[in-house]
Amino acid sequence: MADIIEVLKAAGQDDLLKHLETLSGDARKNLERDIASQDWNELKALHAEKSAANLSDNVSADLQPMPFKIAADDLRYDFWKETGEILLGKGQVAAFLVAGGQGSRLGFEGPKGMFDIGIPSHKSLFQLQAERLQNLAAQVGHPIPWCIMTSPLNHEATVNFFTENNFFGMDRQNIRFFEQGTICALTPDGKAVLDGEDHLALVPDGNGGCFRALAQSGSLAWLIERGVRYVFLYSVDNALCRICDPAFIGALASEGRSMSASKVVPKAGPNEKVGIFAFQNKKPGVVEYSDLPEEYRDMKNPDGSLTFDGGNIAVHLFKLEGLRKLQTSKLPWHTARKTVCGIEQCWKFEQFLFDAFPQLGTMMPFGVIREEEFSPVKNAEGNDSPKTARIMIGKLHKEWLKKAHCEVKADKLYEISPALSYAGEGLSRRVFERELGKSILEFDEE
Structure with a gap:
């Protein structure tokens, strides 16, 4: 108890100390535990x-883009x-x-x-x-x-x-x-x-x-x-x-x-509210959307792509x-x-x-x-939102089935259980016919 008194006094928390001294029993123990x-x-x-x-978490003036490439390529x-x-x-x-x-x-x-x-x-x-x-x-x-x-x-x-x-x-x-x-x-x-x-x-x-x-x-x-x-x-x-x-x-x-x-993913556009990977003072890091100066946000390369791309x-x-x-x-x-x-x-x-x-x-x-x-x-x-996630899952899994030469319905989306396929592997027409209605489910795009 003596340690808590000294610590709180040194930290300028006299009001908290006074309040603590008004408590007893479990209430005091609870607060002492939080304080400790x-x-x-x-x-x-x-x-x-x-x-x-004044709350300023400033972005470095020495800000450089961090190039990246799509790994699958x-x-x-x-x-x-x-x-x-x-x-x-x-x-x-x-x-x-x-x-x-x-x-x-x-x-x-x-x-x-x-x-x-x-x-x-x-x-x-x-x-x-x-x-x-x-x-x-x-x-x-x-x-x-x-x-x-x-x-x-x-x-x-x-x-x-x-x-x-x-x-x-x-x-x-x-x-x-x-x-x-x-x-x-x-x-x-x-x-x-x-x-x-x-x-x-x-x-x-x-x-x-x-x-x-x-x-x-x-x-x-x-x-x-x-x-x-x-x-x-x-x-x-x-x-x-x-x-x-x-x-x-x-x-x-x-x-x-x-x-x-x-x-990292390429940004959907300059105003997408995601942080971007960049170098600050030659060190790698992430700059939050709200912290990225507008002139950097809209900056483009000669080919028209965003200079500060690479969404986190x-x-x-x-x-x-x-x-x-x-x-x-x-x-x-x-x-x-x-x-x-x-x-x-x-x-x-x-x-x-x-x-x-x-x-x-x-x-x-x-x-x-x-x-x-x-x-x-x-x-x-x-x-x-949940709806956008559902649709993205449904479209991705439909693409997996198409690549496996399965006969999917044009007006349907599909959910494939992760227990059946981690990233599109192990699918075939035979698997599709066997698992449809079980590990592979059809649904409508709402």
Whole structure:
């Protein structure tokens, strides 16, 4: 208790200390636990630094585009794919899912991974991903470890959902669940915000906190013990994510110098609201759409293509040495002013995953085709919605069937179970006839 008093006094949190002294029993224990979870010296420094900086997370004046090519067009693609399959078969690759978000923007009260986007099978995002991983593991002959980072808000619901569904047929021993870190919101004048009388207003520390959480949860040590050398990191809401893509893994393994790789798509247009990969001060990183100066946003090459292209689809691959470095690296904190617990203009601090890239040095951009690998489910309607994801899945799977010379209906879309095909392989007329109505389902474009 003496330590807490001294820490809070040094951090200028006298009001919080006075409130704590009015509590007793479980209420006091709850608040003490929350207080002990925070670095109060860092919070004090963050408030002072960001107040003086007026929230400016400036883009460097020395901004250069990061060229990339569509990987499937590269003559080395088949070699990369074979290399990745060998590494997967040796158990040297793991998947890392960032799944702390809720589905509230979709009108769904629960973890976003539990959401049903409305495909005929009504499989959740979690189930689609689990089946893709299982299919790939069966192809390479080795289970793929799966780390799943939740948030304090959805951890219990996520674990319960997997348990109720028998982990979608996966071995429980190959899955690790752990929670994302949190940081206390501060009032405009730097005081801790309370959520009720016995808890701090703790908010997620951003997707950049994933490296710290992976290490602190013991999951990084778990991967090291299993002999993992490459970690495929992705977000829960991409309905088309090709998890642990062998060609992607093989490309980074073959490249040698880089600690990380990221999948990129050509932007749909200059005003598409996605971050872009670029060099700042000769270091690789991501510039958010809102931070990219307008003159750069519209800049074009002589052939008419965008100069600053390469949209970030939040699909990354890290060598284990890189993750070991990041567990102790200090990523910069970004700020936002939000209403928290009824108090306006509170300070919320978060770290961004892409700030890791400048610290790791050279990285490899890996160009992919949007229609094959990127369909985010973020909005209830319009762009990046369940409907757009359904249609993209239906069209992609129809193309897979056409390439396999199956007789598909012109006015129908198709859903192929990830348990049947990971990325279009293993399909034929015979398979189509046998599985139609079972693992292959027809549906209408709504």
